[in-house]
Amino acid sequence: MNLRNAVALITGGSSGIGRAIAQSLAASGARVAITGRDDRRLADTASSLGVHAIHADVTKEADVERTYREVLQKFGDLDILVNNAGFGVFKNLVDFDLASFEAVFATNVTGAMLMARGAARHFIARQRGNIVNISSTAGLTGAANGTAYYASKFALRGMTECWRAELRKHNVRVMLVNPSEVLTNFSVVAGFEQKENPTKLRAEDIAHMVKAILEMDDRGFTPELSIFATNPKN
Ligand SMILES: NC(=O)c1ccc[n+]([C@@H]2O[C@H](COP(=O)([O-])OP(=O)(O)OC[C@H]3O[C@@H](n4cnc5c(N)ncnc54)[C@H](OP(=O)(O)O)[C@@H]3O)[C@@H](O)[C@H]2O)c1
Numbered sequence: 202m203n204l205r206n207a208v209a210l211i212t213g214g215s216s217g218i219g220r221a222i223a224q225s226l227a228a229s230g231a232r233v234a235i236t237g238r239d240d241r242r243l244a245d246t247a248s249s250l251g252v253h254a255i256h257a258d259v260t261k262e263a264d265v266e267r268t269y270r271e272v273l274q275k276f277g278d279l280d281i282l283v284n285n286a287g288f289g290v291f292k293n294l295v296d297f298d299l300a301s302f303e304a305v306f307a308t309n310v311t312g313a314m315l316m317a318r319g320a321a322r323h324f325i326a327r328q329r330g331n332i333v334n335i336s337s338t339a340g341l342t343g344a345a346n347g348t349a350y351y352a353s354k355f356a357l358r359g360m361t362e363c364w365r366a367e368l369r370k371h372n373v374r375v376m377l378v379n380p381s382e383v384l385t386n387f388s389v390v391a392g393f394e395q396k397e398n399p400t401k402l403r404a405e406d407i408a409h410m411v412k413a414i415l416e417m418d419d420r421g422f423t424p425e426l427s428i429f430a431t432n433p434k435n
Pocket residue numbers: 212213214215216217218219236237238239240242257258259260285286287288289308312335336337338379380381382383384385386387388390
């Protein structure tokens with residue numbers, strides 16, 4: 202697709218990977234809206250990138266519906282949804298509390314579904330569109346402490362396959378992107394220390410690949426893409 206003047210909606214676009222995708226798509230001439238919950242960070246990012254900010258929580262159905270109303274009011278159309286908002290809580294199974302488990306699923310799974318549902322309704326009506334789900338290599342194989350986060354990304358991967366099966370006949374490209382470890386705020390939110398190292402992936406690397414799979418001609422698409430650092434050092 203040609204990104205010039207395309208309309209892109211990126212959840213969790215105020216930080217990290219979502220922010221880098223917003224920057225990259227806007228630099229390619231797309232008209233971009235980003236969502237997030239922290240007003241200050243959202244406004245700062247939107248003004249520095251020149252994109253439209255929508256204060257919205259993906260776990261709240263009313264916020265999701267308002268997001269689509271705002272996007273269509275502002276831009277009149279939508280071409281791309283990037284389902285990026287997400288976070289992790291990492292604990293042993295025996296220590297896992299129900300509230301943390303449900304919170305991870307509310308954002309990473311239910312939120313992604315609510316957002317995709319709104320986009321799909323629009324895309325079916327216009328018979329074209331793009332959904333990019335930012336999953337993780339955590340969605341490919343399990344690991345200790347991964348009960349909530351890993352399972353949420355497995356679920357996102359599963360939903361991606363279901364949506365693709367439903368939407369492909371409407372010319373909607375449903376794509377899954379699995380980054381490995383990326384230097385962002387993710388670790389701070391998850392409460393662990395991430396060592397900065399020039400060998401580790403940066404948000405810009407993920408944005409580069411998202412832009413590439415979107416820019417491919419609409420006759421084809423990349424169902425799934427995993428991105429690893431070549432030789433990451435801690
Ligand atoms: N960093 C990594 O190593 C890595 C690796 C693989 C995959 N990922 C995935 O990449 C995505 C982005 O993560 P990141 O690393 O860029 O983390 P980040 O820097 O913490 O960014 C997360 C973004 O999501 C937003 N967000 C969180 N919950 C939200 C909600 N309920 N509704 C709306 N926005 C919400 C945050 O803003 P507010 O808090 O203001 O809402 C923020 O803009 C996530 O899905 C994550 O699982 C990350």
